[in-house]
Amino acid sequence: MKKIFVxxxxxxxxxxxxxxxxxxxxxxxxxxxxxxxKKLEKALSxxxxxxxxxxxxxxxxxxxxxxxxxxxxxxxxxxxxxxxxTTNSLIWNGITPVFADIDEHSCNMSVDAVEKAIxxxxxxxxxxxxxxxxxxxxGMEALxxxxxxxxxxxxxxxxxxxxxxxxxxxxxxxxxxxxxATKVYNTIEGGAIISHSAEMKTKIDNLKNFGIxxxxxxxxxxxxxxxxxxxxxxxxxNLKYIDENxxxxxxxxxxxxxxxxxxxxxxxxxxxxxxxxxYGYFPVFVGENYxxxxxxxxxxxxKAGIYSRRYFYPLISDFPIYASIPSANxxxxxxxxxxxxxxxxxxxxxxxxxxxxxxxxxxxxxxEKR
Ligand code: T4K
Numbered sequence: 001m002k003k004i005f006v007x008x009x010x011x012x013x014x015x016x017x018x019x020x021x022x023x024x025x026x027x028x029x030x031x032x033x034x035x036x037x038k039k040l041e042k043a044l045s046x047x048x049x050x051x052x053x054x055x056x057x058x059x060x061x062x063x064x065x066x067x068x069x070x071x072x073x074x075x076x077x078x079x080x081x082x083x084x085x086t087t088n089s090l091i092w093n094g095i096t097p098v099f100a101d102i103d104e105h106s107c108n109m110s111v112d113a114v115e116k117a118i119x120x121x122x123x124x125x126x127x128x129x130x131x132x133x134x135x136x137x138x139g140m141e142a143l144x145x146x147x148x149x150x151x152x153x154x155x156x157x158x159x160x161x162x163x164x165x166x167x168x169x170x171x172x173x174x175x176x177x178x179x180x181a182t183k184v185y186n187t188i189e190g191g192a193i194i195s196h197s198a199e200m201k202t203k204i205d206n207l208k209n210f211g212i213x214x215x216x217x218x219x220x221x222x223x224x225x226x227x228x229x230x231x232x233x234x235x236x237x238n239l240k241y242i243d244e245n246x247x248x249x250x251x252x253x254x255x256x257x258x259x260x261x262x263x264x265x266x267x268x269x270x271x272x273x274x275x276x277x278x279y280g281y282f283p284v285f286v287g288e289n290y291x292x293x294x295x296x297x298x299x300x301x302x303k304a305g306i307y308s309r310r311y312f313y314p315l316i317s318d319f320p321i322y323a324s325i326p327s328a329n330x331x332x333x334x335x336x337x338x339x340x341x342x343x344x345x346x347x348x349x350x351x352x353x354x355x356x357x358x359x360x361x362x363x364x365x366x367x368e369k370r
Pocket of ligand 1: 006008009058059060061082085086128154179180182189190191307309
């Protein structure tokens with residue numbers, strides 16, 4: 001039985017990639033702000049319609065560096081319903097994470113919960129546009145203004161998504177992207193910070209290169225988080241195929257939704273009002289009227305060779321490293337608890353064909369027959 005995984009990376013054509021590899025070998029320049037790195041930043045800023053973008057070796061280092069660039073200290077309010085990198089990036093900066101509950105429908109951090117979590121030590125908010133669904137940005141930004149807080153959006157899932165007619169990445173002080181193999185757009189590993197001024201981009205670019213500005217000058221205690229030329233060339237090529245990949249994802253997504261929308265006890269994410277949605281994930285929420293619980297469905301699918309994933313379970317706040325933080329108490333996070341225990345992400349990727357979706361849908365519609 002052929003195994004079906006939750007995702008497959010979108011790979012560019014190998015022959016075209018080899019041509020770029022030839023160019024890199026010819027140049028003998030393989031990292032440190034080379035031509036492909038420059039071209040990728042330019043191409044991404046045009047595609048995403050953002051003014052300043054700095055590419056990184058991965059999204060986690062982009063998060064860690066974004067916090068450094070804004071010199072964030074004290075407490076940062078964040079969501080427990082995300083990949084663990086979101087909170088880990090705070091710890092790597094010596095910041096205390098404070099968890100706030102999420103909205104039951106968008107799965108994103110709730111403005112009301114954030115407001116209640118603000119203390120004199122709060123310096124910033126780190127919301128996540130989970131599954132590429134926009135946060136309540138007006139609400140977040142009103143709070144930030146009122147309490148003089150910075151906002152760093154973890155937009156790891158939100159490549160290409162728009163809000164109010166413009167890139168979602170234009171909101172907040174900084175946003176980060178992930179270009180990991182499992183994302184809608186990938187550079188194998190990779191990430192980026194989107195900033196809003198030339199000065200901030202320069203600061204970020206210095207921080208990702210040890211703080212070095214020339215042979216004799218170090219202006220910041222930076223790290224090494226650069227993207228190399230091979231990945232930048234791959235990323236430049238993959239960008240040519242992004243629209244087609246998103247179109248194929250949409251086709252697969254819409255077919256799934258048409259097949260599953262009326263299954264009793266199963267809820268789908270409402271993406272109908274999202275502009276330029278990227279179809280990165282296909283979460284379903286297993287309710288009480290469904291014949292089996294979420295973990296049973298996960299096991300039944302696995303026995304049928306279908307490897308779904310419980311993104312995002314456990315909650316970050318439930319990991320033993322974070323569970324002793326007062327805001328991690330489950331009674332503080334009722335919506336997050338409900339969603340983490342009911343969510344299952346079904347396989348979704350550009351090359352997912354209808355017959356494979358039919359195989360998955362058949363199991364999801366008839367779990368007790370297995
Ligand atoms: N913020 C958020 C909100 C994030 O979701 C992430 C990452 C980050 C920050 C940090 O960004 P990065 O530092 O990663 O750039 C995956 C990814 O590793 C991670 O990037 C992603 N979020 C997270 C949600 O998912 P795993 O542990 O689920 O990946 P893995 O290796 O189990 O892969 C899932 C499936 O994909 C596999 O079963 C098979 C398939 N696959 C995977 C890879 C790597 C392939 O077919 N080919 C491949 O090369 O974490």
